[in-house]
Amino acid sequence: MEWENxxxxxxxxxxxxxxxxxxxxxxMTDVQVExxxxxxxxxxxxxxQLVELHKSMSAHHDFTGMRLGNLYCDSVTASxxxxxxxxxxxxxxxxxxxxxxxxxxxGTGTPGKQKIKEIASELAQHGQISETNVYNWFQNRRARSxxxxxxxxxxxxxxxAESRTEDVVAKDKKTKPAGSDFADNIANRVESFYxxxxxxxxxxxxxxxxxxxxxxxxxxxxxxxxxxx
Amino acid sequence: MEWENxxxxxxxxxxxxxxxxxxxxxxMTDVQVExxxxxxxxxxxxxxQLVELHKSMSAHHDFTGMRLGNLYCDSVTASxxxxxxxxxxxxxxxxxxxxxxxxxxxGTGTPGKQKIKEIASELAQHGQISETNVYNWFQNRRARSxxxxxxxxxxxxxxxAESRTEDVVAKDKKTKPAGSDFADNIANRVESFYxxxxxxxxxxxxxxxxxxxxxxxxxxxxxxxxxxx
DNA sequence: CCGATATGAATGAAAG
DNA sequence: CTTTCATTCATATCGG
Numbered sequence: 472m473e474w475e476n477x478x479x480x481x482x483x484x485x486x487x488x489x490x491x492x493x494x495x496x497x498x499m500t501d502v503q504v505e506x507x508x509x510x511x512x513x514x515x516x517x518x519x520q521l522v523e524l525h526k527s528m529s530a531h532h533d534f535t536g537m538r539l540g541n542l543y544c545d546s547v548t549a550s551x552x553x554x555x556x557x558x559x560x561x562x563x564x565x566x567x568x569x570x571x572x573x574x575x576x577x578g579t580g581t582p583g584k585q586k587i588k589e590i591a592s593e594l595a596q597h598g599q600i601s602e603t604n605v606y607n608w609f610q611n612r613r614a615r616s617x618x619x620x621x622x623x624x625x626x627x628x629x630x631x632a633e634s635r636t637e638d639v640v641a642k643d644k645k646t647k648p649a650g651s652d653f654a655d656n657i658a659n660r661v662e663s664f665y666x667x668x669x670x671x672x673x674x675x676x677x678x679x680x681x682x683x684x685x686x687x688x689x690x691x692x693x694x695x696x697x698x699x700x
Numbered sequence: 701m702e703w704e705n706x707x708x709x710x711x712x713x714x715x716x717x718x719x720x721x722x723x724x725x726x727x728m729t730d731v732q733v734e735x736x737x738x739x740x741x742x743x744x745x746x747x748x749q750l751v752e753l754h755k756s757m758s759a760h761h762d763f764t765g766m767r768l769g770n771l772y773c774d775s776v777t778a779s780x781x782x783x784x785x786x787x788x789x790x791x792x793x794x795x796x797x798x799x800x801x802x803x804x805x806x807g808t809g810t811p812g813k814q815k816i817k818e819i820a821s822e823l824a825q826h827g828q829i830s831e832t833n834v835y836n837w838f839q840n841r842r843a844r845s846x847x848x849x850x851x852x853x854x855x856x857x858x859x860x861a862e863s864r865t866e867d868v869v870a871k872d873k874k875t876k877p878a879g880s881d882f883a884d885n886i887a888n889r890v891e892s893f894y895x896x897x898x899x900x901x902x903x904x905x906x907x908x909x910x911x912x913x914x915x916x917x918x919x920x921x922x923x924x925x926x927x928x929x
Numbered sequence: 930c931c932g933a934t935a936t937g938a939a940t941g942a943a944a945g
Numbered sequence: 946c947t948t949t950c951a952t953t954c955a956t957a958t959c960g961g
């Protein structure tokens with residue numbers, strides 16, 4: 472079947488007419504689709520990562536009210552801003568600390584599993600505590616007293632060129648916090664993003680984003696690529 | 701201007717003809733575009749997060765210190781004659797962790813030497829790893845899950861008189877491990893994603909993704925939404 | 930508000 | 946396998 476030139480012309484006019492009057496929906500050409508395609512490709516790939524994040528975070532984090540010690544923490548105090556962190560940690564009361572220190576000073580080394588139970592139950596009378604807390608406390612206490620000792624020994628050896636030591640310290644100061652900032656930044660950002668959309672699944676997120684700023688984003692993006700002119 | 705019904709019919713047929721024969725490019729309707737729009741909206745929002753991540757990370761981290769898989773080889777600390785311990789311990793990528801957890805959950809006890817080799821080689825595809833790492837991981841995993849079990853049992857046994865302590869114990873067990881896993885997981889995931897595409901800018905990433913699997917991703921995504929039929 | 934520091938917690942690795 | 950050590954991370958607290 473062949474079409475006369477005049478017929479094509481007429482059909483084209485008709486098509487444009489339909490579009491103008493909403494009788495036919497506006498269309499995108501393959502070229503445009505191709506551009507969108509590229510965008511989606513990239514977005515999809517990147518987004519998969521955060522979706523994965525979301526999943527793993529959801530799996531490991533339940534939002535049932537957390538309580539530890541005497542602190543109640545409403546975990547989902549997620550404001551739109553930042554600082555949504557909900558993790559709480561045990562803090563020994565002065566009394567508990569005193570007892571722990573005493574036991575530690577007694578030099579009975581590391582309390583065994585059984586000993587820990589004893590200590591924990593005793594301390595429990597003076598505040599919320601778990602055996603793990605006791606265990607951790609001794610671990611840290613030992614490790615840190617040892618580190619202090621090392622540090623003091625290193626300090627006593629300051630007889631030599633401290634310029635060298637200075638360099639070491641300087642570099643240490645530089646490298647370590649850098650890494651920490653770095654990681655902190657990541658964690659904070661992602662955490663923030665996650666908690667901002669905490670209870671929402673990815674699907675709900677769709678609606679949320681859409682209603683808030685999504686369409687503007689989309690428009691900008693599309694225009695940038697000359698789509699949807 | 702009005703169109704006769706017959707003319708519309710003819711024009712429609714012509715349009716379809718053009719499309720069939722490649723004389724006119726295929727098109728997307730507004731409805732379809734709307735769907736794509738939603739996708740892009742979400743993708744864009746999410747992706748912005750990772751792009752920001754990328755920027756902040758680039759700003760804070762120079763790649764003079766290379767990273768082999770998950771092992772940090774800090775050239776700075778290495779160059780110092782002093783005994784600064786560079787980071788040297790293995791850190792499983794989220795993906796590796798997932799696999800390990802899966803295997804562990806399968807309850808197939810301790811993997812034999814052979815099994816470990818298998819696992820290690822599989823995990824090696826997702827990052828630096830050694831058989832020893834796998835071995836240690838299982839050792840620790842087992843030991844710690846056992847410890848936790850003991851602790852929780854002890855807690856419930858000790859907690860007979862707890863009318864005021866309530867279900868604190870139970871929640872204690874849940875909240876504590878969840879916290880750090882959670883954050884670590886985030887950092888690891890993002891870090892992993894970032895380093896996997898370390899040298900590439902986001903723009904280069906585009907090409908990378910496109911050429912590898914991008915179009916397939918797009919196709920799946922589009923089909924899922926009934927687009928591009 | 931920010932940075933520095935103290936400390937609770939998590940975890941890979943190694944010792945016993 | 947069990948226990949311990951070493952390192953790192955995250956948070957709380959405080960002084961500027």
